[in-house]
Amino acid sequence: MATRLPSLSALRAFEAAARLRSFKKAAEELAVTATAISHRIRVLEEDLERPLFVRKVRAVELTPDGQTLLTAVSSGFQAIAMAIEQVRRPRRASVTLSATPAFATKWLVPRLAAFQAAYPDIDLHVHASNVPVDLSAGTADLAIRYGHGHYPGLTAALLLEDRFAPVASPTLRTAIRQKASQWPLIHFDWHRPLPVDLTWAAWMRASGHPPSDQSTGIRYSEESHAIQAAVAGQGVALLSLLLVEEELRMGLLEIVAEPVLKGMSYHVIKPGRRSVSDAVLAVEDWLVRLAETTHFNISP
Template identity: 55%
Template sequence: MKRRLPSLSALRTFEAAARLQSFKMAAEELAVTATAVSHQVRALEEELGCPLFLRKTRAVELTAAGQLLLQAVREGLDVMAAGVERLKQRARSTVTLSVMPAFAAKWLVPRLAGFHQAHPQIDLHVQATGQPVDLLAGAADLAVRGGSGHYPGLDSTWLMQAGFAPVASTRLKLRRPADLLRHNLIHFDWQRGFRGALTWARWAQAAGMPQLDTGSGVRYTDESHAIQAAVAGQGVALISLALVRDEMEMGLLQAPFGPVLDDFAYYLVHPAGREPAPAVAAVAAWLQAQAQAAKIGTRQ
């Protein structure tokens, strides 16, 4: 059955004027002129064949017909608003992103406000864990992993170079590798069984410093704790430069010398042979854009 109804714009204008009891205030709310509100209401009254308002000097008052129409319009707008909200909820997507704890704390979390602004329709669940989750079983939709980029059953896309080098508080005033001999070394535990761990022993070998006691110092279970220890001046940590860029720009940390160990990078991974859902692809694209904007490292 074809419905013969006034225009939605006219009804919306009427509802605002009736609710606020003022053509002027309705105009301000609708971002139009008071004259435009008056013309729309007048046209609506002519179409319905009855007055809807009693015009007074500084306000308007609903007639009995206007009160009847207001109740119907409000009910209709409420139904439409509820329907739109249900559609918005259906349109929302949830993406679970698995990342390493230090990567989450030092790189991802400071940028998440920008993600929510860019993609308000995506609910991003960040899963920070030191152990790789089973993406093939659906434990997460997408992951950031560190290593060489070779993960059986998974497609990987290079995200950024990690770049591990000695990092210390600027208060320690390190100038050359020999300065390490008079400071504590800060270690953190790599994932158990990971073959590509970049340790102080690896760095000392690359630096040609066999005299460095790479087993001494303080050890933390998580890389982010090692970073905080370095900021506090507790010693020198072998840390991914990608994760301490903010602290270095603020003058809290420095990486005064190399070598920089570059055989470790961060990769975006997802199950091979499966086309990522649009929301998952959007998260991946946002992560890549953030890494590119930060200009961290170069592809090896």
């Protein structure tokens, strides 16, 4: 059975008078007369069968019971005020963006501070996976995919066109003077078959080197690990220049030799047959505009 509580107007009058130590000041704060404040508090005292104030000529003081009630009422009003503020506050939008771990780590994450500054009311969640998400299943709102741009049932916007070249640490590049067939190689495994050949064998053919065994060397299952291995001087890696742009700019990696292979393209995709929220459109627009300002050219 719920406890019967006094009226809210009586509790408000009590809290104001107790906090200000004055019926008159409480009346001014609540925009009522001092008589009204006195009446509400008297009704409250009668209801509780306890005196809450000691009335003096120019002020009032709380009794022990009044102090106990003030502590509870003040805490309750504060909790109510916080809840009202939270309810009144506009709900934050949330957008989930899926990308491969390598792209998320090397290209997207370093730029997210700029997104947060431009869109402080959107919570962007990055879903990193090498498995393409099903946007119709609700796992993500947008996805960044690597390919030729043909995604049936989805709408795709071009972000970035990729290129691949052999890169190595400056120390290793200086040390390797032998033929490319004798380089210490770093490999990484693509998680799905690609319509273009971006292996060491393809680069050797494009560079005119005679056929040789390019399977030797260190092999990684993740592209970002291959990048770190190249920075550490473990060998020469055939890597995306988009994903190592910071390492090239900082001089941690250098392009060892030509040719530069044309890779595929990154697109941001969204469902093509249903509407999306304004927040999703804002993230898509931000990605496209950001990609348009990405002009990074490195020559061997």
